[in-house]
Amino acid sequence: MKPSQKEWISRLVDGLLPVFATLAALLVGAVMLLFLRVNPLQAYAALWEGAFGSSNALAETLVKATPLLLVALGICISFRGDVINIGGEGQMIVGALLAAWLGLTFTDWPGWVMIPAAMLAGFIGGAVWGGIPGFLKAYFNVNEILSTVMMNAIAVQLMNFLLRGPMIDPSQAELASKIPQTARLVEAFRLARLAPTRLHLGALIAVILAVLVYILLWRTTLGYRIRAVGQNPHASRYAGINVKRHIVMALLLSGAFAGLAGAVQVFGVNYRMITDGSASGFTGSAGFNGIVAALFGQLHPIWSIPASVLFGALLVGANSMQRAMQVPSALITALNGLVVVFVVSSEIWRQRRQRRRLASAPETESSPGSGAASPESAEEAV
Amino acid sequence: MADEQSSYENVVEMRGIVKRFPGVLASDHVDFSLRRGEIHALLGENGAGKSTLMNILAGLYRQDSGSISVNGRPVTFSSPRDAIKAGIGMVHQHFMLVPSQTVTENVLLGLDDPRFLMRLSEYDKKVAELGEQFGLRVDPRAKVWQLSVGEQQRVEILKMLYRGAQVLIMDEPTAVLAPQEIEDLFETLRSMTLQGKSIIFISHKLNEVASIADRITVLRRGQMTAGGVSAVGVSTQELARLMVGRAVVFHLDKSPASPGEVVLDVKDVYAENDKGLPALRGLSLNVRKGEIVGVAGVAGNGQRELSQVIGGLRKCAKGEVRLKGELVSNRSALYGIQRGLAYVPEDRTHVGSAPNLSVTDNVIMKKYRQAPISHSGLLDMNQATRFAKGLKEAYDIIVPTVETPVRLLSGGNLQRVILAREISGEPDFMVAVQPTRGLDVGAIEGVHRLLLTQREAGSGVLLISEELDELLWLSDRIYVIYEGRIMGEIQLGGGDASQETVDVIGQMMTGTPLENIRMERDA
Structure with a gap:
């Protein structure tokens, strides 16, 4: 059945809704800027300029968007499987640690061996860090929100220990400053860059993986099972699916993509692992912001691409806005928050519209008395 | 006050x-x-x-x-x-x-x-x-x-x-x-x-x-x-x-039964309910090919647990369930499915289907592991959609597209989706629990027809229902369950069951074993 023209328009509105929501958030932000006696138009011009104004600005935006997208892909998998992964930060760190260790230990490997091996190491590190809470949830009913957050704390301490101790840059060890960072990777191991910008191969890897995650979720039996378990574990068990195994699988894969994001940061951006002692010192909070990007992209891997670019642009553009207009950095945080609130609200609105539209579809008859069961029987069911 | x-x-x-x-x-x-x-x-x-x-x-x-x-x-x-x-x-x-x-x-x-x-x-x-x-x-x-x-x-x-x-x-x-x-x-x-x-x-x-x-x-x-x-x-x-109640709404033509060999054999099964209290206490019954066997009883006497033990969703403490001679109890749900067991669960929306998934996703739930719908882990969505469209036509599922989430379907349509999925697996045996609860008369008739078609196709059907009328119309034999035990078995001929039969079933439903009723009558 072909959608009618009216339905087409209403679908288009749905698709553009996040954009409208973002504009509305910026409008509220404009009012805040006015209170600070800053011309909002100038401020937003500075933001745009900083994010997309030059090829260098655009490249910076994409560099920021890359870890967001990778984390978001993992979030798409876990949220579709109805497990909440708040542990992106820790999974990024552990993935990065494992990849960095590999890169700093086997310095004599050729680059074409090391780079895939390091990416795989990041993938595995994140998978382990995500798989542990998954296992605890599936077999011991431990709440994954709590356990993933706690795994973040463990990962930070592990990172601080390693970067200040066994893995510290030898030159820093000699100096009194003792900045927690590793030595630099040899040149052969660095991800290719689009000179003169900092845009690196990782962005391309992330986009390719977005397509692969789409295929995983909707074109493989594994993805089908993860989604089925997420939608209805009872029905899945009844259909012969091992529910526990797929809860573990959803968190494990989710962590793996975050771990890969960590490895890409090390091999593509910093060429070393560096922190200020906090998780965000290394991750730039991508482990959390990736969740927002995924939700913005409606938990769809392909839609997560523009969503990640948008948030990358906000992060980069806001920095230059702050520099150009001398607005407090707290405003930038507020602006990011506004976008999230507006987009999430618009998503709820979109779902309501969709429900109404589908409910009024002419073919979906619902003859009286054919409701799934009377309300009472639902209540009485023991 | x-x-x-x-x-x-x-x-x-x-x-x-x-x-x-x-x-x-x-x-x-x-x-x-x-x-x-x-x-x-x-x-x-x-x-x-x-x-x-x-x-x-x-x-x-x-x-x-x-x-x-x-x-x-x-x-x-x-x-x-x-x-x-x-x-x-x-x-x-x-x-x-x-x-x-x-x-x-x-x-x-x-x-x-x-x-x-x-x-x-x-x-x-x-x-x-x-x-x-x-x-x-x-x-x-x-x-x-x-x-x-x-x-x-x-x-x-x-x-x-x-x-x-x-x-x-x-x-x-x-x-x-x-x-x-x-x-x-x-x-x-x-x-x-x-x-x-x-x-x-x-x-x-x-x-x-x-x-x-x-x-x-x-x-x-x-x-x-x-x-x-x-x-x-x-x-x-x-x-x-x-x-x-006993109000005849309609009649279905039913050919005389021609039961074959035993396809499901439940022997002396003990199982607990969700609260850990005994629900089945030494229950035995069997179903042969080409017959519909009813289980009558007042709700909460172990019917749900019986179906779950057969379907592999509940462990039994003692006893065994055999499908075509093979032990299926205390194994996974998948084990039974792969051996030709179909199961229409009592709870359509929470167990029988995943409400937010599409009709296609729901009908392939037990088939997605096999060709042509999947090849070595990759789903062929074209095949899946074709399969779903085929079922939509064959089973009169009224739905705008097969991509529609099943939560938008009426009860009767949802039940047709579930039955279509179960029957399309060409099962040797099917257990159906309350398949018509909450449906209107037309939808009930549709479900009854499908169950009779299964019987004619030579598969065995165990129909667990609280609607005595339904059981009397459809079944070739009826077991009566009370507190997790079978009180007795009644053979039904063609045509309407006599008032006497109904009375006997009623007595068994309240806990009197069949032999006691017979002894009383003879005395």
Whole structure:
């Protein structure tokens, strides 16, 4: 059945809704800027300029968007499987640690061996860090929100220990400053860059993986099972699916993509692992912001691409806005928050519209008395 | 506070109560009256409208039309608080207690008194006295989580009595209790009526109703089939008939049975329910190819657990289930599915389907592992869609596209989706639980046709239903289940079952084994 023209328009509105929501958030932000006696138009011009104004600005935006997208892909998998992964930060760190260790230990490997091996190491590190809470949830009913957050704390301490101790840059060890960072990777191991910008191969890897995650979720039996378990574990068990195994699988894969994001940061951006002692010192909070990007992209891997670019642009553009207009950095945080609130609200609105539209579809008859069961029987069911 | 000086004989009078839910008439001009000091049982199957009617009286729902009066005065309740003010309190099936608080704290919860300072010891004494008065023994200082289920129920009753309830509505109070606890509860209820309280006892268990009630009102599909009849002059068989009904709506042509070899063999199975209480106690039955075997019984006698043990969703403690001679019990659900077992579960929306997934995703749920829908882990969505479209045509599933989430489907259509999925697996055996519950007449007929087609195709069908009519129309044999045991087996010929057969089944449904009935008759 072909959608009618009216339905087409209403679908288009749905698709553009996040954009409208973002504009509305910026409008509220404009009012805040006015209170600070800053011309909002100038401020937003500075933001745009900083994010997309030059090829260098655009490249910076994409560099920021890359870890967001990778984390978001993992979030798409876990949220579709109805497990909440708040542990992106820790999974990024552990993935990065494992990849960095590999890169700093086997310095004599050729680059074409090391780079895939390091990416795989990041993938595995994140998978382990995500798989542990998954296992605890599936077999011991431990709440994954709590356990993933706690795994973040463990990962930070592990990172601080390693970067200040066994893995510290030898030159820093000699100096009194003792900045927690590793030595630099040899040149052969660095991800290719689009000179003169900092845009690196990782962005391309992330986009390719977005397509692969789409295929995983909707074109493989594994993805089908993860989604089925997420939608209805009872029905899945009844259909012969091992529910526990797929809860573990959803968190494990989710962590793996975050771990890969960590490895890409090390091999593509910093060429070393560096922190200020906090998780965000290394991750730039991508482990959390990736969740927002995924939700913005409606938990769809392909839609997560523009969503990640948008948030990358906000992060980069806001920095230059702050520099150009001398607005407090707290405003930038507020602006990011506004976008999230507006987009999430618009998503709820979109779902309501969709429900109404589908409910009024002419073919979906619902003859009286054919409701799934009377309300009472639902209540009485023991 | 309810005025106790009123000498009006009927404490509660409900007249012509109508309550409509989308697509369901849950209460259809029901009258109900409660006399002072009586225990009045409200009897009916699941979904008959008992809870709806009582939720109206307790102020949780509002009737669409009809009137309620308490002590002769008309009332309108807009919340449970109004109802309790008029002296009507309801004890729900699922307790509403705070586990970490003491009994007294739970009793006081939500009251204006004490206002600010809690001198608990004073209130402990009050609660203890109240408990003493009505024979509700429970330590006021105990934390609720330490209490047994029976004791927790007493706390719920105390809560209502403390609020001055004159009328207590007990919603299936025995469902969660062990037999000795049931005896205690009955004693308490009797002592309460002696002290002037009136009790409404909601149940679908015939024996309990017969042993505790003074009067009985029976509901069936929102309608009253008996209104306030005295419990003395009515037999449980009569009640069973009123509850289950016997109204012929339509007939289906049925060829004579030609049963083949045994396809399902259940031998001496013991299993527990979700609460860890015994649900199946040495149950045995078998199904042969090309026949429909019915399992009749009042709800909650182990039917659900029986289907789950067969479907691989529940472990059995003892005994075995064999499918075509192969052991399938205590293995995974997948094991049975791969050996030709189809299962239409009782709960269409939570077990039988994933509501937010599309029709396609739902119909491939048991097939996605095999070619042509998948090849080495990759799904072929074109094949899946083709398969779903084929089923949509073949089974008359009315839906805009196969991409539509199944939560938007009507009950009848959803059941067709589930049946289509199960039958398309060309099973050798199918267990169907309550396949027509909540469906309208047309949809019921469709489901019945599909079950008969299965029988003609030579597969065995175990039909578990609370609708006796349905079982009598469709089955070639009927087992009657009672408290997890088979009371007897009845062979049905073609055509209508005799009244005598129905009576025998009714007696078995209330716990009399077939041989006892036969012995009685011969004597």
